[in-house]
Amino acid sequence: MLQFPAWKVLLVLAVLAWGVVMSLPNAVNMSGAPDWVPKKAVNLGLDLRGGVYLEMEIRPQDVIGGRLEVFARDVRTALARTDTQDPVAHLAEVNGRTMTIKLTRADASGNFPVADAIARIEKVNGPVEGGLAGGKTFDVARAGPDTIAITVPANSENLMMADALAKTETIVRRRIDPDGVAEISITRSGSNRLILEAPGEPDPQRLKDLLSRDGRMTFNIVDDSASSIAAAQAGVVKPGFRLISGPTTGPLLIRSIPEIVGSDIASASQGNDEANRPQINFRLNSNGARKFFETTRSNTNKRFAIVLDDSIMSAPSINEPIPGGNVRITGDFTIEEAQDLAAIISAGEMPAKVQFLDQRVVSSTLGEDSIRSGYLAAVVGLALVGCFMILAYGAQGVFAVASLAMNIVLIFASLTLLNATLTLPGIAGIILTIGMAVDANVLVFERIREEQRNGRSIWTAVQAGYERALITILDSNITTLFAAGILYALGSGPVKGFAVTLALGIITSVFTAFIFTRMLTVFWMKIAKPKRFAI
Amino acid sequence: MLIKFWPAETKIPFMRYRYVGVTLSILMIIGSFFLLATRGLNLGVDFAGGSVIELTESETVTVSEVRSKIGNGLTVNSATDTDGTRRIVIRFGDLDESLLGPEFAALSPEEKVERASSASNTFVVNEIKSTFNLTDQDILRNDSVGPKVSGELFREGMIALGVATVMMLLYIAFRYSWSYAIGGVAALAHDAIGTMGLFALLQIEFDLTTVAALLTIIGYSINDSVVVFDRIREVRRKYKQMPSNEVIDIATNQTLSRTFLTAGTTLIAILAITIFGGPVLQGMSIAMIWGIFIGTYSSIFFASAIVMALGTDIRRPGVPDDTPGFQGAS
Numbered sequence: 001m002l003q004f005p006a007w008k009v010l011l012v013l014a015v016l017a018w019g020v021v022m023s024l025p026n027a028v029n030m031s032g033a034p035d036w037v038p039k040k041a042v043n044l045g046l047d048l049r050g051g052v053y054l055e056m057e058i059r060p061q062d063v064i065g066g067r068l069e070v071f072a073r074d075v076r077t078a079l080a081r082t083d084t085q086d087p088v089a090h091l092a093e094v095n096g097r098t099m100t101i102k103l104t105r106a107d108a109s110g111n112f113p114v115a116d117a118i119a120r121i122e123k124v125n126g127p128v129e130g131g132l133a134g135g136k137t138f139d140v141a142r143a144g145p146d147t148i149a150i151t152v153p154a155n156s157e158n159l160m161m162a163d164a165l166a167k168t169e170t171i172v173r174r175r176i177d178p179d180g181v182a183e184i185s186i187t188r189s190g191s192n193r194l195i196l197e198a199p200g201e202p203d204p205q206r207l208k209d210l211l212s213r214d215g216r217m218t219f220n221i222v223d224d225s226a227s228s229i230a231a232a233q234a235g236v237v238k239p240g241f242r243l244i245s246g247p248t249t250g251p252l253l254i255r256s257i258p259e260i261v262g263s264d265i266a267s268a269s270q271g272n273d274e275a276n277r278p279q280i281n282f283r284l285n286s287n288g289a290r291k292f293f294e295t296t297r298s299n300t301n302k303r304f305a306i307v308l309d310d311s312i313m314s315a316p317s318i319n320e321p322i323p324g325g326n327v328r329i330t331g332d333f334t335i336e337e338a339q340d341l342a343a344i345i346s347a348g349e350m351p352a353k354v355q356f357l358d359q360r361v362v363s364s365t366l367g368e369d370s371i372r373s374g375y376l377a378a379v380v381g382l383a384l385v386g387c388f389m390i391l392a393y394g395a396q397g398v399f400a401v402a403s404l405a406m407n408i409v410l411i412f413a414s415l416t417l418l419n420a421t422l423t424l425p426g427i428a429g430i431i432l433t434i435g436m437a438v439d440a441n442v443l444v445f446e447r448i449r450e451e452q453r454n455g456r457s458i459w460t461a462v463q464a465g466y467e468r469a470l471i472t473i474l475d476s477n478i479t480t481l482f483a484a485g486i487l488y489a490l491g492s493g494p495v496k497g498f499a500v501t502l503a504l505g506i507i508t509s510v511f512t513a514f515i516f517t518r519m520l521t522v523f524w525m526k527i528a529k530p531k532r533f534a535i
Numbered sequence: 536m537l538i539k540f541w542p543a544e545t546k547i548p549f550m551r552y553r554y555v556g557v558t559l560s561i562l563m564i565i566g567s568f569f570l571l572a573t574r575g576l577n578l579g580v581d582f583a584g585g586s587v588i589e590l591t592e593s594e595t596v597t598v599s600e601v602r603s604k605i606g607n608g609l610t611v612n613s614a615t616d617t618d619g620t621r622r623i624v625i626r627f628g629d630l631d632e633s634l635l636g637p638e639f640a641a642l643s644p645e646e647k648v649e650r651a652s653s654a655s656n657t658f659v660v661n662e663i664k665s666t667f668n669l670t671d672q673d674i675l676r677n678d679s680v681g682p683k684v685s686g687e688l689f690r691e692g693m694i695a696l697g698v699a700t701v702m703m704l705l706y707i708a709f710r711y712s713w714s715y716a717i718g719g720v721a722a723l724a725h726d727a728i729g730t731m732g733l734f735a736l737l738q739i740e741f742d743l744t745t746v747a748a749l750l751t752i753i754g755y756s757i758n759d760s761v762v763v764f765d766r767i768r769e770v771r772r773k774y775k776q777m778p779s780n781e782v783i784d785i786a787t788n789q790t791l792s793r794t795f796l797t798a799g800t801t802l803i804a805i806l807a808i809t810i811f812g813g814p815v816l817q818g819m820s821i822a823m824i825w826g827i828f829i830g831t832y833s834s835i836f837f838a839s840a841i842v843m844a845l846g847t848d849i850r851r852p853g854v855p856d857d858t859p860g861f862q863g864a865s
Contacts (some may be wrong), residue, residue: 047815055684062729202671356653358684361677366589373813381807385800392796409780425747428816431808432751436758437803439793441764442800446793453544468769475710475763480754482702487750490695492688498747502754 002522012519015511016406021325021412031260033108042415043422045497048371050364052200057192061096062352063164068094071138071150074124077102088117088323099150100143112146114226121148128156154177161191163269169194170355175210178269178339189373210340212311212356216348217265218258221295222303222315229253246305246312247324248331252313254305259295264288266325270338273330274305278338280329287342289325294523297321305344308345351378374427380407381431389438395444396533399520403512407437410508411501418504423497433505440477440513444469448533458525466518473514545788549835550780550843554732560725567732576737579742580678584685585628586656592621596667601625602705604666605659623815624677625663630655634714652681692746696727699750703757712765714845722838726756726829733825736800738819748819752826755801759794759834764842766790769846779847783839798831 025041033039046053072092079088087241089105101121103112118140125136137156143149169186170193177184185197198207223229232243232253273279284292295304296318305315306329314329333341355489382404387403387453390397395483411430415422431435456464484506487499524530580587590596610626629651632640639647639654656679663669680688681777683863692812696816701721708716730752734741748830768785802824809820 032606045836056851095864096548130679204677205660210852243539297843343552355649357649357681357742359653359656359679361674363675364673365591366675370813370815374816377807377816380811383803384803388803424743424815425558428747428808428812428819429751431804431812436755436797438800439758440795442796446790446796472762472765475765476758477708479703479757479761482706483699483754483757484748486702487695487700487747490691490698492691492743495692495695495743495747495750497751502751 002459002466002518004519004522009285009519012515015410016516019406019410019413022416023409024411026416030301035308038416040416042412043419043421044367045136045373045421045426046197046199046360046367046421047362048367048374049199050202050362050367051197052201052204053205053358053360054198054204055189055359056194056196056210056211057357058161058164058168058194058350058352058354060157060161063160064097064157065094066164066486067152067160068097068099068138068150068351071125072099075099075121075150078120078124088113088120090117097152101148101150103146103148106146110274112453113144114142114148118148121150128159134331135446138466158191164191165194167351168354171215171350171516172211172345173198175205175215175340175343178343185256194354202363202365202419203359204359206340208356208359210344213344213350213420214353214529215262215344215347216309217262217345218305218307219256219260219292220256220258220305221251221297221299222305223255224303244307244310244312245309246315249315251306251314252303252312252315253307254307254382259304260284260288260292262345262349264291265345268342270342271328273328277330278333279331280333280338280342282327282329284325284327286325288329289323292325292327293323297383308341313341337345370424374424374431376432378408378427378431381434385434385438389441393441394533395524395528396441396517396521399517399524400438400445400513402520403473403517404434404440406516407433407505407508410512411504414504414508415501418500420500421497422501425495425498426501429498429501430505433502433509437505437509440473441517442470443472445515446469452532461533462521462525466514470514473510477510483508536767546606546784547788547791548784549785549787550841553836553840553843556832557840560833560837563729563732566737568730570732570735574738576731576734576741577738579740579745580626580680580685581742582689583628584652584680584682585626586652586659586679586784587676588625588659588674590623590625590663590669590674591849592623596623596669598623600667605662609659614631627659628652630658631740634658649681649683652679663692663714672681681789686774686829692743694857695755696750699753700724707757707761707764711768712849714842714847715764715768717845718838718841719757721841722760722830722833723753723756725833725837726752726826729829730822730826733822737821739821742818744815744819748826749820751823752830755826756830756833759797759830760838762793763787763790763834763839767839767842767847771849779816779843782847787835787839794831794834798827802827843858 020090022038024037025039030476031039072094075092088103091102091104093100093102101117103114103117106112121140122136125138125140128135128137135153139151139153140150165188169188173186174181176196176198187197189195189196196207201207206325209466212494223238228238229251232238233242233251235343237243238253240256241253242256243251243253264284264287266283266288268280268282270283271279285349300320300376302316302527303315304314304316306327307313314331329341382412386397386401386404393400406428412418440453445463447469451461452458481503484499484503487495488503491499590601592598593670598611598613602609605611605625612624612626613621632647635651638768642650647857656677660674660677663674700723702758703723704716704720704824707719727749732751733739734745739745763786765788767783770777770782770789805820805823805827808816809824812820
């Protein structure tokens with residue numbers, strides 16, 4: 001217990017030196033230091049630096065509904081195109097998690113060709129994506145003499161959710177941070193949730209607006225003939241057309257089937273027009289550029305509408321065929337609006353609408369206040385505990401205070417090493433550790449006092465004190481460590497932040513209080529050669 | 536000359552008074568349950584759902600101005616920061632549907648339930664910004680928690696608590712014996728229930744931060760109990776024929792000065808949080824001060840009394856009486 005060979009001393013000193021170097025950037029600006037010196041400070045949580053925390057989810061019914069809508073197009077093609085038979089006339093409707101197909105034309109004997117229709121649908125019903133066990137993406141079953149029900153089996157649903165969540169995560173990142181420079185964090189939680197943390201962002205509404213758009217972008221040809229518009233406004237829309245409007249264009253009649261869709265767009269960015277007003281520039285990919293050239297060639301002197309989420313953004317005239325695939329939208333945008341719209345367009349379409357569950361916003365002023373009060377509380381706490389220990393144990397108390405200071409240094413160093421985030425409850429955890437870390441010292445010192453009272457000499461008393469206290473220290477700290485571990489694993493938000501510092505504090509305090517203080521005590525006894533502890 | 540915070544050798548017959556202690560504990564537990572049933576916990580937004588918005592108080596933006604101009608269904612209070620600046624704290628649940636606009640009215644009933652807190656939050660924030668001519672930077676804090684998340688957070692917290700308790704029970708049973716495990720966990724439950732009772736009595740806001748405090752109290756309580764248990768085990772090994780009450784009394788007296796010193800230093804650290812840590816940590820630190828007292832008390836009277844009733848023997852099948860423990864490690 002009291003032997004400290006050179007390697008042990010060196011090891012302890014190395015750990016402490018590592019702690020000092022790792023935690024120094026938290027106290028001093030290290031930008032002038034040489035390259036090998038770590039410069040990373042501890043990550044501060046949103047409650048300390050200010051910013052927006054948003055928790056959102058995509059709902060399974062929306063994801064599945066969306067997938068069924070897409071499948072409905074394949075079904076329509078499958079039932080329409082055939083070499084030997086007439087098309088199967090039908091109506092398809094998606095309602096929540098089920099698509100119902102109702103056949104509308106019976107044969108001569110009054111039967112509907114359900115079996116034939118199912119066989120044709122099964123041909124376009126591919127295997128589950130990414131599923132190794134095989135199985136079809138959709139369940140297709142007869143649901144009546146003229147009805148077919150298409151549903152999604154459970155394993156297929158899970159894969160669809162995983163895929164939709166991954167896509168949503170990418171789109172969320174691209175929309176909020178199109179340049180990939182901001183320090184945002186997006187984490188998945190459960191099967192359908194995302195947690196977004198954006199430090200420094202003051203406005204949750206802007207983020208929510210950016211994320212709640214579907215981002216469905218299409219180019220549709222406009223029908224400008226006066227008679228069609230008059231008929232549509234009277235309530236009779238031509239088949240194959242839709243009447244929608246936009247803030248600058250008013251209501252327009254557009255073809256339902258788009259010429260260009262979101263997947264044809266390569267990128268979008270904010271630029272400026274000739275009068276230096278913000279505009280949105282886009283570039284189509286090669287497939288999109290070709291389609292756009294064809295469309296503009298066959299529709300010269302018509303207008304096309306650029307539609308985002310069922311609202312017309314712009315409806316320019318086609319004066320001549322446009323090659324190259326570069327398109328721009330001019331309009332009455334502010335720079336921020338143009339940037340946000342460009343980010344939405346280039347990020348692509350959300351697989352399902354995002355629902356916001358939970359929002360927390362902390363201003364940076366409040367964050368600074370919290371850091372200041374947390375720091376003050378820590379310094380005052382440490383100073384008072386230090387005075388108390390020195391008053392109670394003299395020289396031993398000084399060693400305890402030294403190890404307490406090293407303990408805090410090591411907590412910060414390990415927080416930096418683990419890339420953990422320090423939150424306000426985390427600071428409370430550290431302050432609590434200051435109080436509890438001395439417990440290990442107190443246990444040892446009290447034990448030494450007791451052994452001295454039982455008539456032992458100073459060396460044997462110290463030896464016995466450390467030996468006997470070790471079991472107690474380990475038992476009590478391991479029990480608390482269990483609690484901290486469970487809190488980390490199962491808790492969320494502030495509970496987790498608290499658990500991290502508490503757990504690290506327990507480990508570092510056992511090291512500093514039991515090994516570092518002991519080493520100091522042994523050296524002091526060798527140098528000062530006291531007969532007894534003044535206890 | 537060092538200050539003696541506690542006399543070196545005491546001979547207090549704790550176990551003679553154990554019935555008094557246990558009676559007090561049971562009364563406190565009954566009282567806590569009564570308070571929890573009648574007054575209930577003052578659930579914060581984390582668990583109840585709804586919104587909290589904080590603003591800096593100024594000459595034009597005051598508590599009474601916010602009350603009179605924003606009004607409807609909001610609870611408006613003030614809080615003082617450590618540096619003396621005053622803040623306005625506005626709390627509210629779901630507002631009346633008529634305020635939330637046509638877009639909200641068009642939603643389906645389930646969607647209304649899910650979105651009401653977020654829509655109410657947006658409405659109030661916009662009202663505040665336009666009424667007082669404020670920007671986003673003037674809003675110090677704006678939390679809004681939907682009904683789905685608040686329920687989950689509560690469940691999650693309770694599960695974490697339950698699992699942590701079982702783990703500690705098993706560890707103590709492994710290191711000591713079942714009677715110690717039951718005593719330690721009973722003391723822990725005693726402290727947790729007593730603290731919840733205090734929350735109900737004082738109507739301290741119960742949120743995720745206070746849950747962290749509750750968990751700290753549990754950690755402290757078990758830590759304190761284990762230190763006493765450890766000494767009981769040691770005394771028991773030394774005096775195999777001594778009656779349990781004497782064993783426990785000796786152990787408790789021997790650890791008494793450590794108990795008070797550790798409680799003292801921890802209290803000092805927590806007092807520093809209470810005084811300087813700002814309003815966010817205040818509820819948490821009040822709970823922890825109470826927790827130190829109750830945790831210390833329960834280790835001596837409640838945990839030890841239960842161990843005494845169940846037996847101080849540490850013999851377990853297959854394990855020799857003098858298990859060496861961790862002595863090999865260093």
